Amino acid sequence: MSEETTRYLVTLVVNGVVREAAVPARRLLSDFLRHDLGLTGTHVGCEHGVCGACTVLLDGEPVRSCLTFAVTVDGHEVTTVEGLAGDNELSPVQRAFTECHGLQCGFCTPGFLCAVTAFLRDNPAPTEEEALEAVSGNLCRCTGYQNIIKAVHRAAEIQAETQGRPEDRGGRA
Amino acid sequence: MTTKLFGEPVQRREDARLVTGQGHYLDDFGPGALAAAFVRSPHAHARITDIDVSAALDVEGLVAVYTWEDLPGALAEPLPLLIPHPALTHGRTAYPLARDIVRHVGEPVVMVVAEDRYLAEDACALIEVEYEFLKPVVGVEEAVQGAHLVHEDVPGNVGAHLVQEVPSREGRSAADAIDAAPHRLEFRLDIERSASMPLEGRGVYARWDAGDGSLRVYSSTQTSTSVRMAVAAKLGLPLPKVEVIAPDVGGGFGVKIVHPWPEEILVPWAARTLGREVKWTEDRREHFVSSAHERAQVQHVRVGFDDEGRVLGLDVTILHDHGAYTPYGIIVPIITSTQLLGPYKIGAYRVEFSSIYTNTVQVTPYRGAGRPQAVFCMERTLDRVAAYLGKDRTEVRAANFIGPDEFPYDQGLIFQDGRPLVYDSGNYPESLRMLKEMVGWDSFPEMKARAAAEGRRIGIGIGCYVEGTGVGPYEGGHVQVTSDGRVHVSTGLTSQGQGHETVFAQIAATELGVPIERVSVVTGDTRRFGYAVGTFASRAAVMSGNAIALACRKVREKALRIAADALEADPRDLEITDGIVHVAGTPSASIPLATVAVLSNPLRYAFDEEAKRATQFSGTSAMDRPPVDEGEEPGLEGRDYYSPIRSTFASGMHAAIVETDPETAEITILRYAVVHDCGKLINPMIVEGQIHGGVAQGVGGALYEKMVYDEHGQLLNASFMDFLMPYATEVPRIETAHLETPSPLNPLGIKGAGEAGVIPVSAVIASAIEDAEGIPIDRMPISPSDLYTLRLRLAG
Amino acid sequence: MKPPPFAYHAPVSVDEALAALAETGPHGKVLAGGQSLIPLLNMRLAAPSHLVDINRIGELDTIAARPGGVRVGALARHAAVERSAEAAAVLPLLRQALALVAHPVIRNRGTVVGSLVHADPSAEMPAVLALLGGSVRLARLGGEREVAAADFFTGPMESAIGPGELAVSAFFPVPPPRSGTAFREVARRHGDYAVAGMAALVTLDEDLRIAAARVACVSVGPAPVVIDLSDACGRRPAASVSWDAVAAAVRDGIDPDGDIHATAEYRRHLTGVLAVRALKDAARNAGTEAVDE
Secondary structure, X not given: OHHHHXXXXXXXXXXXXXXXXXXXXXXXXXXHHHHHOOOOOOOOOOOOOOOOOOEEEEOOEEEEHHHOEHHHHOOOEEEOHHHOOEOOEOOHHHXXXXXXXXXXXXXXXXXXXXXXXXXXXXXXXXXHHHHHHHOOOOOOOOOOOHHHHHHHHHHHHHHHHOOOOHHHOOOOO | OOOOOOOXXXXXXXXXXXXXXXXXXXXXXXXXXXXXXXXXXXOOOEEEEEEEOHHHHHOOOEEEEEOHHHOOHHHHOOOOOOOOOOOOOOOXXXXXXXXXXXXXXXXXXXXXXXXXXXXXXXHHHHOEEXXXXXXXXXXXXXXXXXXXXXXXXXXXXXXXXXXXXEOOOOOOOHHHHHHHOOEEEEEEEEEOOEOOOOOOOOEEEEEEEOOXXXXXXXXXXXXXXXHHHHHHHHHOOOHHHEEEEOOEOOOOOOHHHOOOOHHHHHHHHHHHHHOOOEEEEOOHHHHHHHOOEEOOEEEEEEEEEOOOOOEEEEEEEEEEXXXXXXXXXXXXXXXXXXXXXXXXXOOEEEEEEEEEEOOOOOEOOOOOOOHHHHHHHHHHHHHHHHHHHOOOHHHHHHHHEOOOOOOOEXXXXXOOOOXXXXXXXXXXXXXXXXXXXXXXXXXXXXXXXXXXXXOOEEEEEEEEEEEEEOOOOOEEEEEEEOOOOOEEEEEOOOOOOOOHHHHHHHHHHHHHOOOHHHEEEEEOEOOOOOOOOOOOOOOHHHHHHHHHHHHHHHHHHHHHHHHHHHHOOOHHHEEEEOOEEEEOOEEEEEEEHHHHHHHOOOEOOOOOHHHHOOEOOOOOOOOOXXXXXXXXXXXEEEEEEEOOOOOEEEEEEEEEEEEEOOOOOOEEEEEEEEEEEOEOOOOHHHHHHHHHHHHHHHHHHHHHOOOOEOOOOOEOOOOOOOOOOOOHHHOOOEEEEEOOOOOOOOOXXXXXXXXXXXXXXXXXXXXXXXXXXXXXXXXXXOOHHHHHHHHHHHHO | OOOOOOEEEOOOOHHHHHHHHHHHHHHEEEEOOOOOHHHHHHOOOOOOOEEEEOOOOHHHOOEEEEOOEEXXXXXXXXXXXXXXXXXXXXXXXXXXXXXXXXXXXXHOXXXXXXXXXXXXXXOHHHHHHHHHOOEXXXXXXXXXXXXXXXXXXXXXXXXXXXXXXXXXXEEEEOOOOOEEEEEEEEEOOOOOOXXXXXXXXXXXXXXXXXXXXXXXXXXXXXXXXXXXXXXXXXXXXHHHOOHHHHHHHHHHOOOOOOOOOOOHHHHHHHHHHHHHHHXXXXXXXXXXXXXXX
8 A cells, every 4th residue: 555655754852852753644643652752651542532641742732642643743842751750850740640649550640641731831720620620631540530630739739839940840832 | 767657658659650651551562563453243143154364465564364263272262261150051252263153243353463553454454254144132131031042052041040048047038038028129220331441451462482482471461370371271381481471551440350361362372473572452442342341230129128127038130241251250240149238137138140141242340340230239229128118228227237246247158259258347337327427417308408499409328338358269479688688579469550569568568677668569470479360359458468468477587587596686586677687675786687688598609798798608607507407498588378268348338419400410429428448458548549449430330331232232332432431520529438447367457448439339329319309210320311211201 | 443544645835735635536535633533533434545634734723803703714723712812702602612622632633623524413613603604614726615504514424515625714703792602511521522502692682682592502413403592582581581482492493313322302301401591691691791892
């Protein structure tokens, strides 16, 4: 099939590093990150856009990487779970999920972390309802979400505490 | 900080890697591996008349195509029937690839191996399978008519039939007790299908080393040791040549205890045949139609009771939908039928179940494993008794409770482990008292009246359960202290997010008196521990936790013996704190555990400074004894096993307040309260997390999740769009309280906690909706549309 | 669940896109946000041989809010339209409805025009367009046409768009002064497609009586079902409308199907309930959200 043999050189800035690979047009961004770039922190739970495990930040905004072709976002910036932490230090959101027991098997966690990181960047002091809405598009089968919601608020607190140190701020715009 | 770690909300040691994307789940392995994909049956029941793979052969990157006819030896035989039971007279399992007949949509027919998954799916799409349609059998009540058969040689589609009967103390049968009772009720209950549905599907990755004829298999499984034995047997390999590792596993909830899955033996076989790494990562659609479901039952209940609501006789007949095959035996209906009695002592009990084949995905345990159905049955029954007598629902429950002084309490049944169902401990009246207080049970009528005055409908519901946890036969633990003072713990069972690395480290750190930072835990890796059963039935903490504690005690004893020698002290005077063995009351007389580890292993060669102290000329060994004494082994390590006489029984009670919209029939959970008793808590934070997750799955089962099959055996909602697992917006805040009634059966006094949260939820929500609506609720799950239909029926 | 192969076109201008679509004709499919199309591809329920990816066409990423209405370009994401203060100021219904479209992360990528072209009768944005009597602008090589909502949605997942055509924008007209809007729906889970729902528009007269009322219902027909309820509301103030009669009129105006989530009877009942709730909201909003004049 000629469509399959045509490869496109896709160049992304992933977690601040220029990465590229030649892939067929149909390569999903999720597979591109995981299999072509070896960034397996982004997980694939349904491949039809419902579970949210594959959520990454595209130019700072959370998107489903399983509903995006890598070739479409050629030239753009992507942040994955591997890029959320600072040097040797967890980001406020990562810390909060740990402190609040916001994960069990950890499979859905990268999607939550990416979605919450972008959310708190835009809304650093969310209400209960806003926090709920922010994670409402991600499925978790383990935690019952209660500790995830708690973690969103705790992350906001940590973020506020560390605001004096801009390098600790989550997310990349 | 060493000492009191047991019982503390220690933060999880797994999390650092999992929140940074450094975990390793199945699909994260083998970046260069070939990808497998499967052609699966689109029909529920059909005979395969032809398979034409020719068009697929042109797909670039195709490596291999296999059908049943290609399978050699034991691979061509049906998959094992894992749990045989005398009542399972007609157990049937599938072939790894369908032979002649397919019995459910999703059954694997052809295996394709290609350079990547995209290409493998391209090839699958080009393979043409011709089928001759057979009549599909869908729904237990249709199936049991036997007009059409799932398996030609299973009359009436009945795979198993089992009756257990416990007469009353006076020797009355259930039928007699019911007939003689002052009051009698008879009704039918329905529970629909759901599924474990972990966020990570199944997956297998295999590497064959032709050099030494060994196979390494990674599987997203709940039992690596047993997968290993199955793979070795099916591939005809010596057991020591096969290693199986369960890496980070993205949730199991029961479905991954089934093994070997077809893919679990086909992928290793293909890897060996092709001499290449092969990986199969299940996609979501495959998970819906080719793994396993659970829950579906139809129950017929007859109950006789007295004026106080005491149950004098109970007769339950269950039709259990087993799907197309019975690889996991009849564990689910056995659990339903034996756990049905919950915290109650009743007069006489008779339970009968038939396990029925249908042309649907096979049924194997999903978290709760038959208990949600059991509790639904018993609690709906007690609610009906209360309604009939005009009594408070909690009063009727209290009238039937086993008293705190009646333990051990023998229910007179044979449990899922083939052993007598004897409750070890519990305090049900106290749980009820705590729950009523927490949820405000006694003041609810006023709350309800106030709501009614505002035109709102609210209702309160309750559900109680007892859960047999920590079933045998055994688990083991190995603990090794190395000369750097680190403690390496391993156990054979696997982890799927329960936090075993943390709780087992807490146990080891507490038992050995070492800082938890020095303890590392490995689970589910047959290279480290070869003997195990698996993680299911809320058993990991009880089984491996106790085994590790016992292994630690062996290590501790040996350490004290060696240290006593070195310190010239009596071992009985020694204790270990912060990893240092010292004489009680004389901190200066001490020796680090690391040094004890050095001394435990007499050496000829000094490879580092520490090792020097254990060499032959260091003057530390007595000349009148061999360096390794009779009965001793080198090294500071211990291995032990825990094999309990029977299960330990956790319990709990939940209550919920729900609101139903009088117009839209939407159902909202306003409050959800849990009292939970799993004996001594190792880590309350983790136990609470387990409860939260269980309740959320229970809410799914009560209000959202069902597998909808049409009459052709097509699953109509095989996607996350239409199989409605709750999001954060659907799960209420869960209030929890703990009661700690220790188990007398094991050294740590613990009981299992993994499944508890999910068990009573359907019963609780049904009870609350019934209270709000005044309409009997006898089928779960219930949607707004269902509730609307019930309202119409009542009005009509 | 991997998409089948396709030939990929990546135009950087509308002209290039139209040329690609002209060339591929019925075999070409436009990829915008992909939030509906890519699931279908991953499940191999759709297998177009050509995909024309319009994500590089900056000229389509527009939101133009004017006093008369809002024109949304084909590349404007749901989230951008939802966030647009200008759009919300002239047409609050856009934000009211967009908040109910799937989840925030999906809205970051999905496009409003894509949702219209997808023409899912359960989706919110087609109902909004139908309610307001908006239109979709379809361009093809050498020409373009503006298709009214009433003609655009031709069936479930079917629209008037023809081979070689690209929906370049949609126009949502602002209703007359003293109008109010609302969107109400019941979904099984928050963010799911609605079991039933509707966009409602109420226009008051100078005495604050309901002069005109209509709803566009979702999930109860092959396309958004627009029902004029001006007569049913009977030129009365909202407080004295016979709402039971309004609900009955709505229920008479639809012919819903049952599915695994709801029976037809429930959908019919629920649509009546939601119509009343949405119309009351809209009447309330008519005072507050009237157009800037």
